[in-house]
Amino acid sequence: MFPSGRERQILNPLTFLRCLSCSTINSRPFREGDYVFGEVEEKCPKCGGDRMRIVGIYVKEPEQREKRQKQTL
Amino acid sequence: MQIAGQGDLLTSLIQLVWLLFLMIFILYPNFSQRLQLSYILRDLERKLYGLKRIREEVRSRVIETLRKYSDGNVDLEKEVDQILLSFAITPESMDPYGIVYKLEHIVNTWEDTFEENVRRLCPKADRERAKTLTNLVEVARGIDYLYRVVRHYYLLGKKTSNIYIVLQIQMLMPQLMEIAEAYRQACYAFMQGQPVGDGVGVLAAAKLVEGLEKKTYEVAKDTIVHELMMDGKKLFVLRAAGPGGTVGKPADGIIKIIENEGERVKAIVMIDAALKLEGEDTGKVVEGIGAAIGGIGVDKFKIEEIAKKYNIPLYALVIYESIGEAITPMKESIAKAAEEVVERVKSIIRSKVEEGASVIIAGIGNTVGIGLS
Incomplete structure (x- = not known):
């Protein structure tokens, strides 16, 4: 009924896209077929442009972790 | 029943158990x-x-x-x-x-x-x-x-x-x-087909030439090179071809470039992910000397051999990550490190390579999820 602990731990990266018209960077969950420097036909939420370039695909790290790291020896 | 002046039956039983245990340890040392x-x-x-x-x-x-x-x-x-x-x-x-x-x-x-x-x-x-x-x-x-x-x-x-x-x-x-x-x-x-931590070397090489005018061709199996001019220096930016998952044959590519360019190659800069020690920050960029490449050692040997033959210095830039982070989806700190690497490479080229000379920059790693820039 509930997802197991291990299933919850799967890292889901975000895809960062730059609009080719207004250069705004947007992000959304990764979709199969995405790759860095690839161009996709998607609507820019800011200017409505229909072509975007993928500028990054990575897993966002929670800030808590960074704080914990600074506290370590 | 009384044993050695102790009180009740329970105490006697406990004593017996202890005695039994003691006997087991004495008679059966293992x-x-x-x-x-x-x-x-x-x-x-x-x-x-x-x-x-x-x-x-x-x-x-x-x-x-x-x-x-x-x-x-x-x-x-x-x-x-x-x-x-x-x-x-x-x-x-x-x-x-x-x-x-x-x-x-x-x-x-x-x-x-x-x-x-x-x-x-x-x-x-x-x-x-x-x-x-x-x-x-x-x-x-x-x-x-x-x-x-x-x-x-x-x-x-x-x-x-x-x-x-x-x-x-x-x-x-x-x-x-x-x-x-x-x-x-x-x-x-x-x-x-998501980019993994090991691909940071390739990502940095791709970011270095992003948006610049360049000639791109295959130099060895699954390995491409971008040829371009930067501040009067000729750059050969080598990496495995993506976005499919491959590491290419960087040593074969470097050898081919050096055999064509000969004495004009004045430096080889290698970028790769490196295993961090516990307590070190993921995504930390560190500079060193030598052939920054993992694997079974064949590529490392060939690169060192050709670099020695032509007396070309080998500069290494590594990005720290754990073994787990190298094969799992790329983390933000690793992806951000690629941008820092680009600046460091430019600084090495500025300070170590004279105008008119050639330099090879090799981005090492798995290209899964990283296309051509």
Whole structure:
């Protein structure tokens, strides 16, 4: 009924896209077929442009972790 | 009943039990060790079940993914199990002369055969996808081998009641479980073609030439080079071709460029992910000297040899990450480090290479999910 602990731990990266018209960077969950420097036909939420370039695909790290790291020896 | 002046029956019974225990320890000196052995075996068994679960999960995911690209004419489960058990025999090292090239030959044959087998199972997959699927099957092979080795030591220790065998494997189990979990994550990353931490070298090389005018061509198998001018210096930016999962043949590419350019090459800058020590920050960029490249050592040997022959300095830029982070989806701190690497490379080129000279920049790593810039 509930997802197991291990299933919850799967890292889901975000895809960062730059609009080719207004250069705004947007992000959304990764979709199969995405790759860095690839161009996709998607609507820019800011200017409505229909072509975007993928500028990054990575897993966002929670800030808590960074704080914990600074506290370590 | 009274024994040695003690109070009631219960106290006497406890004393008897203690006496019995004392006798066991005196008459059977290995008793404590046996007890410890059974505890360790129980702990190992629990972890081995965990490993088995991960191995089964990865195997079923791999079969499920391969099925999408299969034409249905093969028994995928049987074929995958055969591939998982495939192996390569390393060359004889009694006479080490020429061993690197013998090893290269064997590894090349093995890699080609491995890829061919995956292509045969997945005729519907295009070239890029077939490479990523090959990586995926390699992940399954890695976890399968890990499970079989741990099971071997567990059963051997149990069969021979040898506490020293099981102690050694028990001590390694925390790291092995971490690696197994990394394999599990890697399986999902390769299934979907997501960039992994190991690809940061390639990402940095791609970012270095992004948006610049350049000539791009294939220089070795699965390896491309971008040729461009920057501040009056000729740059050869080499990396494996993406976005399919491959590491290419960087050494062959570097050798070809140097043979064409000759004395004009004044520096080789290599960018790669490197294993961090515990306590170090992921994504930290560090500069050093030497050939920054992992693997079995063939590429490293060839690069060092050609660099020595032409007296070209080797500069290394590495990005720290753990072994798990290298094969799991790329983390933000690693992706951000690629931008810092670009600035560091530019600084090296400015300070170490004179105008009119050539420099090779090699981004090392797996290109899964990283296309051409």
